[in-house]
Amino acid sequence: MLFSNELSVIQQKMAASSAGIERRLEILKNLNFVKGQTILDIGCGGGHLLPDLALAVGKEGKILGLDPSEAQIEAAMTRCNKINNIELLRLPANKTNLQANSVDIVTSTQTLEYIKNVDSALEEIARVIKNKSQFVNVSILWDHFKFHGPENHLNELIHETFKDHCFHQMLPMELNMRLSRQGFENISSRGLPFLVTKRHENSPAKYSEEVLALFALKQGIPEDKVSDWRLQLSKAEEDGRFGFTSYPVITKANLK
Numbered sequence: 001m002l003f004s005n006e007l008s009v010i011q012q013k014m015a016a017s018s019a020g021i022e023r024r025l026e027i028l029k030n031l032n033f034v035k036g037q038t039i040l041d042i043g044c045g046g047g048h049l050l051p052d053l054a055l056a057v058g059k060e061g062k063i064l065g066l067d068p069s070e071a072q073i074e075a076a077m078t079r080c081n082k083i084n085n086i087e088l089l090r091l092p093a094n095k096t097n098l099q100a101n102s103v104d105i106v107t108s109t110q111t112l113e114y115i116k117n118v119d120s121a122l123e124e125i126a127r128v129i130k131n132k133s134q135f136v137n138v139s140i141l142w143d144h145f146k147f148h149g150p151e152n153h154l155n156e157l158i159h160e161t162f163k164d165h166c167f168h169q170m171l172p173m174e175l176n177m178r179l180s181r182q183g184f185e186n187i188s189s190r191g192l193p194f195l196v197t198k199r200h201e202n203s204p205a206k207y208s209e210e211v212l213a214l215f216a217l218k219q220g221i222p223e224d225k226v227s228d229w230r231l232q233l234s235k236a237e238e239d240g241r242f243g244f245t246s247y248p249v250i251t252k253a254n255l256k
């Protein structure tokens with residue numbers, strides 16, 4: 001999926017929602033920071049994680065935010081322009097142009113599943129990260145990314161169409177094996193599932209609904225079907241029977 005202008009704006013609202021905050025907190029809790037470290041965030045998007053990483057490593061440290069999307073890198077520049085030790089790289093994960101063994105920590109959130117040749121991205125991470133250093137990833141089990149409106153045939157139609165939005169629907173299920181092949185050890189995963197029952201401004205459901213609707217229209221689903229789907233979700237919320245579930249997974253590993 002291309003994170004160009006329209007999608008980039010919705011994605012950044014999603015990153016600012018409760019779901020985005022929770023996964024960033026989880027990543028920060030799972031890292032052992034030392035002042036002066038260099039940290040690479042792969043698929044940094046609008047740069048929401050970068051300021052906290054910069055605080056954690058102090059002025060002597062360095063944060064690299066990498067993303068191939070022009071719109072996302074521009075948003076990250078705006079967010080981080082007052083922080084001197086953040087550098088943004090408009091590059092893909094499998095070609096970072098960084099020196100081998102030059103990074104102390106690599107983080108990535110909801111990005112690896114969008115990369116067709118995910119092994120080439122993992123190989124590049126293993127190349128740039130120092131021995132014994134930490135890699136922390138959050139990816140979503142997309143089979144569990146579901147809207148629970150009352151009309152199941154409409155939910156299913158939209159969910160089915162959305163399957164095409166990324167290359168690896170269930171990446172956390174196979175990430176441990178893929179990391180181990182690249183020389184990582186101490187690999188562990190933990191689910192961070194959630195349910196939301198509201199579609200307000202701080203709810204990931206609001207922005208997920210916008211993304212799915214946009215994607216369905218682009219995939220040729222008729223406008224009236226997409227509007228019907230959104231109307232039934234709105235009615236379900238009014239009736240107190242709306243639900244949206246997602247199942248992110250945090251995976252930690254160290255290079256040997």
Ligand SMILES: C[S@@+](CC[C@H](N)C(=O)[O-])C[C@H]1O[C@@H](n2cnc3c(N)ncnc32)[C@H](O)[C@@H]1O
Pocket residue numbers: 003011015020042043044045046048066067068069072091092093094108109110111114115
């Ligand atoms: C869902 S966004 C997540 C952004 C950010 N990590 C966050 O949690 O808010 C996915 C990001 O992956 C980026 N992306 C897509 N393909 C990529 C690739 N080959 N290498 C690095 N990033 C990529 C997109 O441009 C987009 O910004």
